[in-house]
Amino acid sequence: MDVPSGYSPSTTDRDLLHFRRATSDIHAGGSRAIKEESIVSANSGTEKHVHGHQADHRPKRNGFGVAALVLGILAALTFWTVFGGIVCGVLAVVFGALGFRRKRRGEATNGATAVVGAVIGLIGLLVSSILLAAGLTFLNSDEVKSYSECVEHAGGKSDREQCAKDFDRDVRE
Known part of the structure; x- marks a missing residue:
């Protein structure tokens, strides 16, 4: 198991690896309090607890936010095509919404990226839709x-x- 920087292994128990890190906070009035984080990891599958609360250490899933941003930029750059503006714009809005929902649930860290991608995708979608409607009106x-x-x-x-x-x-x- 990799040892996070700033932690030192405890030798009290061979089955469990205990890592402790003392951090200090300066509270109002100048008093110092020492907080301690303990990470307990073992073959038995115990969970990490930080300051008495269970911490979630699953890897963050930022794919939807990044996809929304990339597709939004593509939609904005290629708004004059049906594929670029409409398809990429719709996908950017969908992935942006999914990415923002992941951020709200704490499963992702790039909520702003997802929102920006969705907004840019929506702009590309709207401009492309307006051009398509104008073109169809002209052709008819x-x-x-x-x-x-x-x-x-x-x-x-x-x-x-x-x-x-x-x-x-x-x-x-």
Whole structure:
């Protein structure tokens, strides 16, 4: 077992490893109090207790927060594409929410990263959605429909050029 820095092993019990670290706190009025942390670890699976409370020493799981930040940045940088803005934005918001929930439960340490990733992802998602809606509205407009019909019935290059001029005039009006 690795010995944390600042701890010294106790020789009182061979089955259990006791590590004690004395730390001092200066309280109001200048009095000093010595606090002691004990970590008890053994093959029998005893738990760590710090100042009379059970401490949770599972490794922190920060993956959702990091994923939210990376996907949020991707969504913001590629908002002009459906995949980049919408898919990455939705995933960033979902992973950001999951990462923030882990932080609130004490399972992660990067709650702010998760929130920032979710916000950036939401911005990318919104901008991409607005662009998609504007593009679909434009493609379903009467001007585009009449241009498509004109090009279909055009006999040659000059007719197609006239369709383009008519389309340009219709769009500008």
